[in-house]
Amino acid sequence: MKNQDNSSSRRNFLKKSSLAGLGLTTALMSSCEQPKPQEEIREIGELNESSKKLLSLFKLKYPFFQAAPGGERLAMAIAKAGGMGCVSLGGASPEDAYEIVLRMNKETNGNYYANYLLHFEPNSFDKAIEAGCPNFQFSWGLPSKEMVTKIKSAGAKFCVQVSSKQNAEKALELLPDFLFCQGLEAGGHIQATKYLKDALPQVLEVAGEVPVLVSGGISTGHDIRKAIKNGAAGAVMGSRFIAAKESDISDFYKQKLVDADASNTVYTNCFSLGWNAMHRVLRNSTFLNWEAEGCPLEGNKPGEGEVIGKTSWGMDIERYSGWGPWEGYTGDLESMCMYAGEGVGEIKDIPAASDLIERLWKEFENK
Numbered sequence: 001m002k003n004q005d006n007s008s009s010r011r012n013f014l015k016k017s018s019l020a021g022l023g024l025t026t027a028l029m030s031s032c033e034q035p036k037p038q039e040e041i042r043e044i045g046e047l048n049e050s051s052k053k054l055l056s057l058f059k060l061k062y063p064f065f066q067a068a069p070g071g072e073r074l075a076m077a078i079a080k081a082g083g084m085g086c087v088s089l090g091g092a093s094p095e096d097a098y099e100i101v102l103r104m105n106k107e108t109n110g111n112y113y114a115n116y117l118l119h120f121e122p123n124s125f126d127k128a129i130e131a132g133c134p135n136f137q138f139s140w141g142l143p144s145k146e147m148v149t150k151i152k153s154a155g156a157k158f159c160v161q162v163s164s165k166q167n168a169e170k171a172l173e174l175l176p177d178f179l180f181c182q183g184l185e186a187g188g189h190i191q192a193t194k195y196l197k198d199a200l201p202q203v204l205e206v207a208g209e210v211p212v213l214v215s216g217g218i219s220t221g222h223d224i225r226k227a228i229k230n231g232a233a234g235a236v237m238g239s240r241f242i243a244a245k246e247s248d249i250s251d252f253y254k255q256k257l258v259d260a261d262a263s264n265t266v267y268t269n270c271f272s273l274g275w276n277a278m279h280r281v282l283r284n285s286t287f288l289n290w291e292a293e294g295c296p297l298e299g300n301k302p303g304e305g306e307v308i309g310k311t312s313w314g315m316d317i318e319r320y321s322g323w324g325p326w327e328g329y330t331g332d333l334e335s336m337c338m339y340a341g342e343g344v345g346e347i348k349d350i351p352a353a354s355d356l357i358e359r360l361w362k363e364f365e366n367k
């Protein structure tokens with residue numbers, strides 16, 4: 001603000017002195033006074049009541065949540081920096097999930113949650129409860145009443161990802177502690193059918209006192225300020241956080257996120273092997289060749305069945321599968337599935353998570 005005041009008075013001073021230099025009188029100056037250039041009004045970021053509630057509910061410093069991807073190391077870094085970390089336990093064995101929760105509990109103040117994508121059986125859920133997981137989040141469906149009872153009896157909290165008034169109402173019947181509102185901007189699999197500008201007001205209309213966080217296309221503190229101004233309690237970030245140093249995707253994928261902008265992402269069902277659901281990815285050679293052939297359905301896709309690489313534990317990755325170029329994966333990384341949200345245009349570096357969080361907060365405050 002100060003700088004702007006200075007520069008505007010400097011502008012006025014220069015204007016006046018050049019007129020004075022032309023020998024014009026003060027009276028003439030005021031009669032000829034030009035309209036002042038429009039001052040830019042800088043909007044300062046402030047937390048709303050819902051954000052404050054969210055922070056106190058989880059003893060967080062910032063209303064910034066990691067989305068499902070990124071891995072345990074990133075989750076710890078985010079939690080230690082005052083945000084909310086996430087470990088995706090849907091694909092973990094019960095034994096692994098148990099160990100992950102123990103490590104997360106040891107290394108953090110409990111400001112993390114376990115993500116379960118309910119298209120798949122939540123096989124490790126009971127073990128996560130047993131290990132003392134403090135928070136859960138469910139997407140692509142609703143947790144059973146039995147799961148909710150287990151969460152509540154363990155003194156844990158839970159969240160459901162929603163995307164419309166209708167599914168928010170259903171989710172709210174389970175009395176969740178907070179909601180994620182996903183928009184079509186999101187990277188990864190997208191249960192949403194609307195962009196956030198349409199989905200958020202609908203969800204807020206029915207959420208009452210339950211904090212609602214936006215998810216999809218958020219990469220900067222400026223985005224977060226707008227969301228909070230519009231009633232969100234905070235923001236969930238997938239693509240932005242996986243492009244941080246501690247995340248478990250490959251350097252190749254991180255650089256692709258840095259290089260891309262929104263027009264390089266596409267909402268599609270191209271990478272349908274293993275799970276045929278809509279998703280947003282970077283347009284890569286697999287996508288472009290498939291699109292060139294007219295987007296044929298499974299059975300007629302070009303290069304279908306071809307092995308394009310291997311995971312770090314030696315599993316084959318087939319073209320069109322949802323496996324992306326994670327750390328240690330080998331093969332034709334470019335042709336693998338790379339999930340990314342529409343906010344990639346604002347991802348311009350690969351910072352440490354703690355630096356990123358500090359920057360997001362500064363941008364949010366916009367002081």
Ligand SMILES: Cc1cc2nc3c(=O)[nH]c(=O)nc-3n(C[C@H](O)[C@H](O)[C@H](O)COP(=O)(O)O)c2cc1C
Pocket residue numbers: 067068069088115116117138139182185186187188189215216217218236237238239240242339340341342343
């Ligand atoms: C690489 C990647 C993997 C994802 N995996 C999951 C997942 O396992 N479970 C889930 O609920 N959502 C998953 N998502 C979706 C995110 O939870 C979230 O909706 C999305 O990242 C938000 O959009 P943004 O990437 O633009 O921030 C994934 C997203 C990305 C980018």
